[in-house]
Amino acid sequence: MTLGVVGLGLIGGSFVKAYHEAGHRVLTWNRSPTIQDYAILSGEADGRLDRDTAKDCDLILLCLFPEAAVAWLREMAPCIGPKPLVMDCCGIKRAVCAAGFPLAEEYGFTFLGSHPMAGSQFSGYKHARADLYRGAPMVLVPPRFDDIELLSRAKELLAPAGFGHFSVTTAERHDKSIAFSSQLAHVVSNAYIKSPTALGQKGFSAGSYRDMTRVAWLNPAMWTELFLENRDYLLQELDQIIASLGEYRDALDRRDGAELERLLEEGRRRKEEVDG
Numbered sequence: 001m002t003l004g005v006v007g008l009g010l011i012g013g014s015f016v017k018a019y020h021e022a023g024h025r026v027l028t029w030n031r032s033p034t035i036q037d038y039a040i041l042s043g044e045a046d047g048r049l050d051r052d053t054a055k056d057c058d059l060i061l062l063c064l065f066p067e068a069a070v071a072w073l074r075e076m077a078p079c080i081g082p083k084p085l086v087m088d089c090c091g092i093k094r095a096v097c098a099a100g101f102p103l104a105e106e107y108g109f110t111f112l113g114s115h116p117m118a119g120s121q122f123s124g125y126k127h128a129r130a131d132l133y134r135g136a137p138m139v140l141v142p143p144r145f146d147d148i149e150l151l152s153r154a155k156e157l158l159a160p161a162g163f164g165h166f167s168v169t170t171a172e173r174h175d176k177s178i179a180f181s182s183q184l185a186h187v188v189s190n191a192y193i194k195s196p197t198a199l200g201q202k203g204f205s206a207g208s209y210r211d212m213t214r215v216a217w218l219n220p221a222m223w224t225e226l227f228l229e230n231r232d233y234l235l236q237e238l239d240q241i242i243a244s245l246g247e248y249r250d251a252l253d254r255r256d257g258a259e260l261e262r263l264l265e266e267g268r269r270r271k272e273e274v275d276g
Contacts, residue, residue, distance in 0.1 A: 001157070002027065004049040004060035004084065006072055008035045010120060011089050012063030013128025015161060020044045021130045022160035027053050029072075035125050055081035059157040062088040065225050070099040073111075080109040085150075085157060087114045091178065091222075092229045093141050093171035101143045112154055113141030113171060115178070116163070121217040135164035141171050179233035184241065186223055187234070189216040 001024045005012045008030040016039060019026050027049040030036040039045035047053065054060065054076055062069040069088050080086060086109055088096045097113040104111035118136035120127060138158065142150055145168065155166055169177075193216040201209065227234055251260040 001025070001058045001160075002056055004054060004057040005029070005045075005063060006049065006060065006069070007031075007063035008039060008125045008128075009063060010123050010125075010127050010132075011116065012061065013039070013125040014118075014130065014132035015061055015063065015089075016044055017128055017130040018133065018161045024160060027057065031068075039125065051076065051079040054079050055083060057084040060084045060086045062086065062090070064090070065222055066090045066092055066096050066229055067225060069096055073100060073103055077103045077107040077109070080107065082108050082110075085110050085112060085153060087112045087154065089114055089116055091115060091182070091226045093174040095229050097141055097143075097171040104143075110150065111143070112150065113174075114154070115139040115141075115174065116161075121214055123219045123222075131162070134162035136162075137165045137167065138163040139174060140166060140168050141174060142168065175230050176233045179230055179237050183223075183227060183230060183234050184237040186215050186218055187227070187238065188241065189213055190218065192216070 001019070003015070003019045003024055004027045005016050006029045008016065008028060012028075012030075016026050016028060020043075026045045027047050028036050028039055028045045029049040030039075036045070036048065040047065049057070049060070060080070062072060064072060066088075069090055073086070073088075086100070086104070088100060088111075090096050093113045093115065097111075100111040100113065116133055116136060116138050118133050120132075138161075140151060140154060144150075151166075151168065189212055193213050198213075248260065248263055250256075251263060
């Protein structure tokens with residue numbers, strides 16, 4: 001198999017290393033030629049992904065920020081040809097799929113939206129690892145839900161990454177869900193760590209503090225773009241959590257133990273329901 005990887009950050013770099021480790025040919029493109037040169041010199045990549053080599057790939061993975069992924073796809077669409085399956089790995093789906101599906105139809109290649117549900121608080125090729133996706137979920141957003149052949153093809157081509165579970169959804173549903181499950185968590189964590197108390201917490205922290213602050217260590221440029229692209233759904237989630245926090249604050253302000261206990265029990269029960 002020949003894999004093309006566009007973007008050599010944590011996500012793209014981990015695909016490079018996973019497919020190289022599995023013995024496949026890997027071609028790469030990266031905005032910074034230094035990282036691309038390193039991947040080739042280290043032997044983890046076999047060559048460059050460009051207008052001449054794109055058509056030879058079996059799978060092309062776009063591992064860029066959403067706007068950059070769409071720009072690359074628009075520029076390269078005439079050169080891809082019918083052989084490769086092109087998949088984006090962006091954290092939002094509506095904007096990317098809205099561009100990718102029509103381009104694929106116009107130029108005769110196959111495009112499938114995807115979101116590998118794996119990552120780290122660290123970014124860059126140096127933090128990429130071959131086992132990042134092993135056992136992780138992968139979300140697929142196809143142009144048509146009844147195209148079983150396309151979904152089977154995608155699973156087969158993604159096998160070297162080692163994903164543990166695949167789910168299929170729409171771009172709309174993906175973005176609504178991700179606003180709660182990922183984006184809101186990053187906003188809350190980033191805001192939480194700004195408390196002046198955080199500067200003097202050493203020696204007083206435990207697992208709950210580490211869990212709450214892990215994703216505060218993020219890539220600001222990437223998450224800014226993701227938040228703005230998904231602002232409608234993220235604003236809904238922010239409004240909800242702000243209202244909920246207000247209820248806890250009001251109960252504390254009134255010294256209303258009964259209401260505070262009710263709120264805490266309500267949250268405990270919801271967690272129990274969510275976890276099944």
